[in-house]
Amino acid sequence: MRFGFFLWILLLFSDATVAQQSMDEAEINNKLENIRQRLTSLKNELNQAEGEEAKLIQELESQDQKINLQGQKVRDIKSKINTAEQQVAVLGKQIKIKSDSISDQKSQMAELLRLHVFINHDRILKMILLNPSTQNAETTQHQIKYLQFKLYDLIKSIAEQIKQLEQYQTQIAQQKQTLELEEQTLNDEQVVMLEQKRQ
Template sequence: MSRIILLLIFFAAWPVMGQQKTEKILNEAELNQRLDEIQNQLTALKNQLNQAEGKEAKLLTELENQDLAINELGKEIHQNKQQVANAKDQIEALSLQIKKKNDSIGSQKEQMAELLRLHIYINHDRILKMLLLKSSTQTAEITQHQLNYLQDKLYRLIENIAVQISQLQVIKSQLSKEQEQLKVKQQTLISSQQHMQEQKSQRRLVLNNLRETIAQYQTESEGLTKDEKRLNQLLVEISQLLTDLPDDLGSNTTFKRLKGKLNRPLDGNVIRSYRSLRAGNSRWDGIVIGNEAGQTVKTPAYGRVAFADWLRGYGLLIVIDHGDEYMTLYGHNESVLVEPGDWVQPDDAIATVGNSGNINPSGVYFEIRKAADPTNPIPWFK
């Protein structure tokens, strides 16, 4: 990861007016060195938390690789969908231009036809022409001027129609090109989706083998407890690493003032409630919102991505730092659309729905944490 991206992970504006906290001011070289250390520590910690032994370790590595492969395909599919949508919008805009040009050409053709009929009538009807061109020299000059104006207007109309027909041909050519590009993108999208289905089939086999292997050594409750400990350890480490770096999020509303005002990260039903039983004595520290795989997961508030990687028990996990010790977590994603260091605005797309790690059915696991302690997300929503 480039040094600039790393710099964005934890660098923000200096504390707001009235804040009594004293920050240690680091120069650029010191800050870059510190950010390198933080990134290395988080990578080492993630690898340590994901470790296992024997057959379980091998299967776990295969599961992680499958989830990461699906992640890359999911990002490609998401990008293709955006490109297809943009191409459709461009085609619709071009089609509207064509319609307007056709309407304009049709209207001017009617005017030209009327002028042509009048022009022919005047030029070929001698009696009418003699009546129009009276003996008075002044009147004759005026009438001749009218006839010249009529001819000039007719010629301009003919020229204008010719220009518009030429423009119409260009627009039609552009439309044809856009349609061909759209077909190529759609074929790429279909190919990616088929490949993803193959990856998902392989993933199901690996996951089933992993569950059978884990079942030989521990209960589901024990496994979930270990997963929770891994996540807590990761979040505590992130919080500790952030303590000596500037953490103000600028002029945006502080997260704690957004309670009762947040949009949900995903449309759908809550299929796992906060503090409901998972297995044995294990309970959910967040909620699971169910929806079909591939749907868009959005962040409900301004913040920066502190973690975006695969974590055992949570699959593809995103952690967003919102300042003032608040974090939001998004687990079991199919694909991750952001990277550590990215700044996100409310309702930005950050992931797509999936079931990476170990969850069924597909959905997003969502947590809100204050100082690494979980809190019920439901009262925070509108």
């Protein structure tokens, strides 16, 4: 009787132990499953973070390329502006040279006209210089008129050249102004891109 009771108690504790072990295993399995789910979630978050990081790096590289491209455009425009300034300076010198040439031609013409008037009004000097021959006098007068015509024609030609140079100078100045505006726009865009990159 006692042995049977003892055996019953032993079986009861054995069932309780097995039940406890089963509960422990179930809890462990639940915890393992929770850990696995957490790891999976963390891996997904990591993959997402790495993807966003790669995207940001790509965007930064793209912005760097755009900034470098803008910088190159600015340098190219500055070079064009310098070239335009040099052309304007050269044209200014050419205009001055031609203006001086017109002044010289006008001075020469004035001297020639004064000489012509002086000869016509001084009969003795006219006879000495032109000879008493009427034919020679007329020939000389024709020569003077021809020289006057050539001088006027030369001055007219130089004046046209100056006009063309001034027009070209104006065009270059306008191109320079356009380039300067384009340079300012590029600089503004570059500043915006740098600010976006810092953010």
